[in-house]
Amino acid sequence: MNSSEILLDVKNVAKSYGHVEAVKDVSFRVGKGRVVALLGDNGAGKSTLISLLSGVVKPDKGSLIWEGSPITLSSPQEAQAIGVATLFQNLALVDELSIARNMFLGREDAVTKGWGPFKRLDQKKLRQETEKAVAAMGLRLRSADDRVTALSGGQRQSVAISCAIHFSAKLLILDEPTAALSIRQQEQVLETIRNVRDRGVSVIFITHNIHHVKPVADDIVVLRGGKSIANFPIGEADPEHVSALIRGNEDPRH
Numbered sequence: 042m043n044s045s046e047i048l049l050d051v052k053n054v055a056k057s058y059g060h061v062e063a064v065k066d067v068s069f070r071v072g073k074g075r076v077v078a079l080l081g082d083n084g085a086g087k088s089t090l091i092s093l094l095s096g097v098v099k100p101d102k103g104s105l106i107w108e109g110s111p112i113t114l115s116s117p118q119e120a121q122a123i124g125v126a127t128l129f130q131n132l133a134l135v136d137e138l139s140i141a142r143n144m145f146l147g148r149e150d151a152v153t154k155g156w157g158p159f160k161r162l163d164q165k166k167l168r169q170e171t172e173k174a175v176a177a178m179g180l181r182l183r184s185a186d187d188r189v190t191a192l193s194g195g196q197r198q199s200v201a202i203s204c205a206i207h208f209s210a211k212l213l214i215l216d217e218p219t220a221a222l223s224i225r226q227q228e229q230v231l232e233t234i235r236n237v238r239d240r241g242v243s244v245i246f247i248t249h250n251i252h253h254v255k256p257v258a259d260d261i262v263v264l265r266g267g268k269s270i271a272n273f274p275i276g277e278a279d280p281e282h283v284s285a286l287i288r289g290n291e292d293p294r295h
C-alpha cells in the first residue's frame with residue numbers, strides 16, 4: 042500500500058492494566074476503503090485495542106498515525122471528531138427511542154428548527170434524513186418513527202452502523218457485529234458493511250470467527266496474547282490456517 046492509501050497505521054501499541062498486559066505489541070495498517078478483520082480468541086486483547094483506537098484509553102507505548110500524522114486521542118469525543126465511529130458490543134442503540142431519534146442522538150442540533158426559546162426538533166427532517174441514510178445502506182424500514190425494539194437483530198445492527206457513519210466517519214470499528222445473529226441476519230449486516238466500504242469508509246471488524254468476516258474482509262490481522270501475530274490479504278487466507286493461528290495451535294502447514 043502506498044502511504045496516501047493508508048488511513049490508520051497502528052505501530053507497536055501496548056497497554057497494561059496494573060500487572061496485566063492486555064495489549065503487548067500490536068501493529069497493523071488500515072487502508073482507505075478496506076475492511077480489516079481483526080481476529081482473536083478470548084483475552085487476546087481485542088476490546089482493549091478498540092478502546093485504544095476509540096480514545097477510551099491511551100497506549101503506554103507505540104503510536105497511531107492517522108492520514109500520515111501522529112495523533113493522540115484523549116477522549117472518545119476526540120476520536121469521533123477525526124472520524125472514528127465505534128460500535129461497542131450491544132451498546133449501540135437505545136431501545137426506548139425511535140430509530141430516527143437514535144440516529145441523531147447527541148447531534149440534535151443538526152435537526153432543529155426555530156430559534157431561541159422556539160427551538161425544537163424538526164420531526165419531519167429527522168424522519169426523512171434517517172430514512173435516507175438507512176436506505177443508502179441498503180435497508181428498508183417501515184418507518185423511522187418506529188422504536189428500535191421493532192427491528193430484527195440484523196436490522197438493528199445495520200441501523201446502528203448507518204447511525205455511526207452518518208456524521209462523516211472515515212473509520213468504522215465493529216465489535217462482533219454478527220455474533221448473535223442468524224445466517225440470514227448476518228448476511229444483512231455484511232451487505233451493510235459492503236455499502237459502507239463502497240462509500241470509501243474503512244472498517245475494522247472484530248470477531249473470533251473467521252467465517253463471520255470472510256465474505257467482506259479485505260485483510261486479516263490475527264491477535265494472540267496481546268500481540269499481532271499475522272497480517273495478510275484475504276486472498277492468502279486459508280480459514281483452517283487462520284483458525285489454528287487464533288487458537289494458538291501449531292501452524293498446520295509445518
Ligand SMILES: Nc1ncnc2c1ncn2[C@@H]1O[C@H](COP(=O)(O)OP(=O)(O)OP(=O)(O)O)[C@@H](O)[C@H]1O
Pocket residue numbers: 058061062063064081082083084085086087088089090249
Ligand atoms: N480494565 C481491565 N482491567 C484489568 N484487566 C483487564 C481490563 N481489561 C482487559 N483486561 C485483561 O486484558 C486481557 C485482554 O482483554 P480484552 O478484553 O482486551 O480481550 P478480548 O480479546 O476482547 O477478549 P474477549 O473475546 O473475551 O472479549 C485479558 O486478560 C483481560 O482480563
Ligand SMILES: [Mg+2]
Pocket residue numbers: 087088089
Ligand atoms: Mg472483548
